[in-house]
Amino acid sequence: MRPDTTPLPAQTEAVFLTDGGLETSLIFEQGIELPQFAAFPLLASPEGRESLRTYFEPFLALAHQHQVGFLLDTPTWRANPEWGTKLGFSPSALDDIQHRAVAWARELRRPFHSPDTPVPINGAVGPRGDGYRVEQRMTVEEARQYHLPQLKALQEGGADMATAVTMNYPEEAIGIALAARDIRMPVAISFTVETEGQLASGDELPAAIAAVEAASGGWPLYYMINCAHPTHFMKVVQAGGEWTKRLRGIRANASALSHAELDAAEELDAGDPQALGQDYRELRSILPHFSVMGGCCGTGQRHLRAICEACLPARTA
Numbered sequence: 001m002r003p004d005t006t007p008l009p010a011q012t013e014a015v016f017l018t019d020g021g022l023e024t025s026l027i028f029e030q031g032i033e034l035p036q037f038a039a040f041p042l043l044a045s046p047e048g049r050e051s052l053r054t055y056f057e058p059f060l061a062l063a064h065q066h067q068v069g070f071l072l073d074t075p076t077w078r079a080n081p082e083w084g085t086k087l088g089f090s091p092s093a094l095d096d097i098q099h100r101a102v103a104w105a106r107e108l109r110r111p112f113h114s115p116d117t118p119v120p121i122n123g124a125v126g127p128r129g130d131g132y133r134v135e136q137r138m139t140v141e142e143a144r145q146y147h148l149p150q151l152k153a154l155q156e157g158g159a160d161m162a163t164a165v166t167m168n169y170p171e172e173a174i175g176i177a178l179a180a181r182d183i184r185m186p187v188a189i190s191f192t193v194e195t196e197g198q199l200a201s202g203d204e205l206p207a208a209i210a211a212v213e214a215a216s217g218g219w220p221l222y223y224m225i226n227c228a229h230p231t232h233f234m235k236v237v238q239a240g241g242e243w244t245k246r247l248r249g250i251r252a253n254a255s256a257l258s259h260a261e262l263d264a265a266e267e268l269d270a271g272d273p274q275a276l277g278q279d280y281r282e283l284r285s286i287l288p289h290f291s292v293m294g295g296c297c298g299t300g301q302r303h304l305r306a307i308c309e310a311c312l313p314a315r316t317a
């Protein structure tokens with residue numbers, strides 16, 4: 001059961017902001033080491049929680065300033081068994097992390113959460129493997145069973161919804177959608193694409209979304225694209241189709257570099273925040289229900305401010 005009646009994206013046409021690139025900001029801006037690119041271990045210490053608060057709070061304030069909602073992610077993108085084991089976390093310790101993450105997020109949102117500026121708690125769920133390449137392609141049922149414990153723990157902790165982020169092949173996304181349906185948890189599915197607009201698996205984005213819809217009976221609240229620059233998927237979106245009616249969110253990278261180039265980069269490529277804002281403005285003119293706007297790798301407060309300036313009415317600023 002959901003702990004309250006906080007409206008979720010897709011249940012309203014209201015705009016929701018998100019944060020930017022959590023892990024890249026912590027590494028390159030705060031100078032924090034993140035083994036395995038995982039932020040969730042920071043929840044275990046006061047210093048770590050303070051670093052997360054320092055990162056998230058300005059984004060919450062920006063949404064409050066513009067009088068829009070904010071979809072507050074738990075820092076649990078890597079908090080699944082594959083990555084947890086590499087970091088020394090047992091299954092029970094991972095369950096505890098999910099609960100801590102939701103409790104931390106609920107406390108953080110307290111000063112900003114209101115009927116006019118809703119802040120739903122979104123349990124972030126990442127891929128079993130690398131988000132940039134398909135190393136192990138699970139079956140639908142394998143993915144369903146693999147991700148179910150994390151979804152259950154986030155739900156038990158009190159998360160309003162979950163989002164599967166950086167999905168790069170359809171079967172894993174379908175498995176997560178089915179696991180969420182099994183426990184009646186609202187979920188969004190976010191795919192990442194390569195520079196030509198295809199998933200790393202070679203699947204076309206419209207076909208991947210159609211596959212999740214068909215297999216899950218349309219269970220996801222909506223779909224997103226994340227961890228890709230708008231130039232990588234703009235043509236796919238411009239081509240249109242029924243699938244675009246279900247595409248509600250974009251969390252783009254700041255950089256137009258490919259995933260392989262980003263993986264090898266030793267410095268942060270922050271791109272052009274104003275140009276990114278204009279890309280979002282164009283996407284808003286194309287996508288009929290685009291209402292979840294945020295960033296991914298390399299993006300920070302400058303990028304979200306530019307997106308707000310380009311996409312939100314001046315009267316709300």
